[in-house]
Amino acid sequence: MEREGGYLTMADLAGYRSRIEPAVRRAWRGHEVLTCGPWCQGPALLEALLLFEKGGFAGMAHNSPEYLHLMAECIKAAMADREYHFGDPAFVDVPLDRLLADGHLAGRLAEIDPNRALAGMPGPLLGRNAPAQYDPAERSMPMVEADTSYCAVVDRWGNAFSATPSDGSWNSPVVPGLGIIPSNRGSQSRPDPNHPCGVAPGKRPRLTPNPAMVVTETGGVMPFGTPGGDVQIQAMLQVMVNILHFGMEVQEAIEAPRIASYSFPSSFAPFDYFPGRLAVEDGISQATRDALAAKGHEVKDWPHRTWLAGTVEVVLSNPETGLLAAGADPRRPAYAIAS
Numbered sequence: 001m002e003r004e005g006g007y008l009t010m011a012d013l014a015g016y017r018s019r020i021e022p023a024v025r026r027a028w029r030g031h032e033v034l035t036c037g038p039w040c041q042g043p044a045l046l047e048a049l050l051l052f053e054k055g056g057f058a059g060m061a062h063n064s065p066e067y068l069h070l071m072a073e074c075i076k077a078a079m080a081d082r083e084y085h086f087g088d089p090a091f092v093d094v095p096l097d098r099l100l101a102d103g104h105l106a107g108r109l110a111e112i113d114p115n116r117a118l119a120g121m122p123g124p125l126l127g128r129n130a131p132a133q134y135d136p137a138e139r140s141m142p143m144v145e146a147d148t149s150y151c152a153v154v155d156r157w158g159n160a161f162s163a164t165p166s167d168g169s170w171n172s173p174v175v176p177g178l179g180i181i182p183s184n185r186g187s188q189s190r191p192d193p194n195h196p197c198g199v200a201p202g203k204r205p206r207l208t209p210n211p212a213m214v215v216t217e218t219g220g221v222m223p224f225g226t227p228g229g230d231v232q233i234q235a236m237l238q239v240m241v242n243i244l245h246f247g248m249e250v251q252e253a254i255e256a257p258r259i260a261s262y263s264f265p266s267s268f269a270p271f272d273y274f275p276g277r278l279a280v281e282d283g284i285s286q287a288t289r290d291a292l293a294a295k296g297h298e299v300k301d302w303p304h305r306t307w308l309a310g311t312v313e314v315v316l317s318n319p320e321t322g323l324l325a326a327g328a329d330p331r332r333p334a335y336a337i338a339s
Helices: 010-014 042-054 065-085 102-110 229-244 250-255 286-294
Strands: 024-028 031-035 151-154 160-163 212-215 221-225 259-261 277-280 298-301 313-318 323-327
Touching: 024 042, 031 042, 042 065, 042 102, 042 229, 065 102, 065 229, 065 259, 065 286, 151 221, 151 313, 160 212, 160 221, 212 229, 221 229, 229 250, 229 259, 229 313, 250 313, 250 323, 277 286, 286 298
Parallel strands: 277 298
Antiparallel strands: 024 031, 031 212, 151 160, 212 221, 221 313, 259 277, 313 323
């Protein structure tokens, strides 16, 4: 509070309300995909999915070099647009319809070379923001903390719930005399006020947690999500495609090896940037790793089923059989429970 040298007033606290905001939804291969809005990174999942589809992934072998290269480049493009445009929509005019429109997607795909990885992050196509200049990080990998959870539920009546609760506790101070731990999510606001998620009074930081849901073409529902910071939408994309395109069982789709790009600024201070960095789990063959490196990716080996690759949880209802399928990711403690 102000008397202790802070910036909050009693009026700030009394006047605060959590807004209920509409989901962002798009059709994808006959399904409807729903994410949260641009105050988090949810719409970047939609952009990456649409780019991946239009880029022709369906004709490629699962986790082949061509498949993973296209995926990584689509993720870079979607995350670049996240960087240039996403922020609290109460303060920022986020051009979601234009970002997810066919013309913009075609422009992004035209930048992707099937034989060569883009060294860094592509510039903006919509002209709203000039590319920010970022210095590559000196450490080997970004700092990531296991401070997020995910929960998906489908009940007997078909109601679905998807939530990604998240807030650090061990690295935020306890208020003396109160025992209250304030949220440290403000560290996801940028110090530059001209940035779309630049800090400002009353403005939310652009968060990484982004629960999602699919209404399948057969009328089922699939809530899904994961912890993992900037890896969240990347892990979710891979598991979703494994289930809805390759027809994998839910648990098989979750356990399949993954990749993740770090070729864009991290959402967390100090906003590390690793141009060209592509992390690869050890379930992907050495020959595929070598082929990705030959395309210009800086391949960084992940250990077996690392929690850094996300922990995707899924529930999928099948109205044709009346059955529910659920899967829990072994990369962290997680459980699928039926009752």
